[in-house]
Amino acid sequence: MSVGKALTIAGSDCGGGAGIQADLKTFQERDVYGMSVITVLTAQNTLGVHGVYPQTIEAIEAQLDAIFQDIGTDSVKTGMLFSEEIINLVAKKLKDYEIKNIVIDPVMIAKGGAPLLQKQAMTALKMNLLPLARVITPNIPEACEILGIDKIETVEEMKEAAANIQLLGPKNVVLKGGHLEGNNIAVDILFDGNEYYYFESKRIDTIHTHGTGCTFAAAITAELAKGNSINESVACAKQFIQAAIETSLNIGKGIGPTNHSALRHK
Numbered sequence: 001m002s003v004g005k006a007l008t009i010a011g012s013d014c015g016g017g018a019g020i021q022a023d024l025k026t027f028q029e030r031d032v033y034g035m036s037v038i039t040v041l042t043a044q045n046t047l048g049v050h051g052v053y054p055q056t057i058e059a060i061e062a063q064l065d066a067i068f069q070d071i072g073t074d075s076v077k078t079g080m081l082f083s084e085e086i087i088n089l090v091a092k093k094l095k096d097y098e099i100k101n102i103v104i105d106p107v108m109i110a111k112g113g114a115p116l117l118q119k120q121a122m123t124a125l126k127m128n129l130l131p132l133a134r135v136i137t138p139n140i141p142e143a144c145e146i147l148g149i150d151k152i153e154t155v156e157e158m159k160e161a162a163a164n165i166q167l168l169g170p171k172n173v174v175l176k177g178g179h180l181e182g183n184n185i186a187v188d189i190l191f192d193g194n195e196y197y198y199f200e201s202k203r204i205d206t207i208h209t210h211g212t213g214c215t216f217a218a219a220i221t222a223e224l225a226k227g228n229s230i231n232e233s234v235a236c237a238k239q240f241i242q243a244a245i246e247t248s249l250n251i252g253k254g255i256g257p258t259n260h261s262a263l264r265h266k
């Protein structure tokens with residue numbers, strides 16, 4: 001039997017809500033074969049990030065080679081890459097192995113405020129990784145950092161930001177509106193270089209949104225692995241994240257994770 005294969009290159013969240021763990025759970029729920037390359041171990045729970053332990057470049061390189069030299073993949077998602085060194089290694093390997101269907105979730109800051117990308121790594125992210133992306137999925141603060149602007153407060157400003165990020169090289173930009181304040185609709189905007197597409201859902205009133213960004217990007221990655229278009233993949237991912245937030249899990253003492261198996265029980 002053949003199956004779509006998806007790889008996540010990201011940080012481990014031992015608490016299971018974000019990072020590698022969220023990605024693999026999502027891949028499984030979307031019926032693709034999931035693989036992982038761990039860039040950084042985090043000691044993390046619903047209360048925040050308590051430790052960040054980058055893996056050696058040798059360890060990351062060996063994991064990438066092991067996968068690409070044998071199994072291969074139909075799509076790749078990158079999440080927490082943390083340092084310039086790791087970004088440059090990942091970019092080089094994706095190029096050397098001619099990997100297609102690259103989804104970049106430009107993870108920068110955890111919900112609790114912990115930095116997940118070093119400040120000095122921003123140039124490498126923009127110059128070396130972004131141009132390889134089939135799709136990049138920034139949230140509003142990440143889009144501001146990438147563009148060096150202070151704020152994005154309206155849908156019009158989201159559209160302008162998406163177009164400006166697209167000029168940096170990614171084929172498609174999905175600018176996520178989870179952080180857009182004063183809006184009871186959660187709107188994500190896809191810009192493909194020509195047209196804008198809008199993905200809207202009712203904003204859910206919950207604090208338990210740990211891992212929403214990872215889960216959403218992983219769902220897009222899984223759908224691309226199955227050969228779906230960008231539009232179809234984003235639409236599926238939006239439905240998936242909506243259900244996962246609607247029934248998010250009140251576990252731990254802080255911001256709980258989303259429910260990856262929500263659609264299975266509908």
Ligand SMILES: Nc1ncnc2c1ncn2[C@@H]1O[C@H](COP(=O)(O)OP(=O)(O)OP(=O)(O)O)[C@@H](O)[C@H]1O
Pocket residue numbers: 109110111138139140176177178179186187188201202203204205206209210211212213214216238241242245
């Ligand atoms: N309260 C909510 N109700 C419904 N959808 C939401 C809500 N918050 C976020 N989303 C959706 O979840 C997805 C992830 O968006 P978000 O902007 O939260 O990403 P993120 O900021 O990268 O995640 P995180 O804040 O966990 O790092 C998007 O599709 C967004 O529209």
Ligand SMILES: Cc1ncc(COP(=O)(O)O)c(N)n1
Pocket residue numbers: 010011012013018019020042044079080107109110111116209210211212213214215
């Ligand atoms: C290892 C790791 N990667 C990413 C995130 C961000 O999570 P998200 O943006 O999905 O909430 C996180 N908290 N930890």
